[in-house]
Amino acid sequence: AQSVTQPDIHITVSEGASLELRCNYSYGATPYLFWYVQSPGQGLQLLLKYFSGDTLVQGIKGFEAEFKRSQSSFNLRKPSVHWSDAAEYFCAATIYGQNFVFGPGTRLSVLP
C-alpha cells in the first residue's frame, strides 16, 4: 500500500538553529512529493514540491527539500529557524491523477 511516513512526531529547536524534518515514502513508482505547513487552526499551505529534475528544490519562507530516490526520502530543511516557523509540517505524495497521501505530521516547536 502507498504510504508516507514522518518518523519524528515532535521536534524542538532553538531559534537560529538549523532544521531537518524527515519524510519517507513507499510507492511502486516515484510519486510527486510535497511539503505543507499548518499553523494552529489554519489551513494547509504549500511550502514546496518535487515533480522531477533537480533533486534539491527551493520553497517559500527559506525552506528547501532534497529528494533522494535511493532512500525514498524527501527531507525538509531550513538553515536558520525563526520563531514564526513553529507549526505542524506535513509531507504528502501523489501519483499522477490519484489522491494525496499525507504523512502523520511533525510538530515543530521553536525555543527563543
Next chain:
Amino acid sequence: EPEVTQTPSHQVTQMGQEVILRCVPISNHLYFYWYRQILGQKVEFLVSFYNNEISEKSEIFDDQFSVERPDGSNFTLKIRSTKLEDSAMYFCASSEARDRPEAFFGQGTRLTVV
C-alpha cells in the same frame, strides 16, 4: 493570488442533522477534493471529483456523504446524518490538471457535532 475559499469556517451541529460544507475552488482548476483531519490526527482523503463525477473515494466516504458541483463555482460536501465522530476539520482542495497535481487547500471548516 487565487485561493480556495471555504465556508463556514466553523459549524456546530446536533447529531443526526444534515450539514453542507461549501467550497469555491480556484477558477481554472478541474480537480476537486475533500479531505478531513480529526483533531490531532493526520489528513485523510475523502473524495476526488472531476468532470462532474466522483473519480475516487476512500472507505471513509460512505453513503452518508455526498458531493456536488451545483454551479460553475461551488463544490459542496454534504453529510446527511452527522455523528459525533464526524467532528473534524474538513479541507477542500483543487488542482489544475493531472500533470500539475499540486493541490491548493482552503482554510478548512471546523465541524463540531454535539
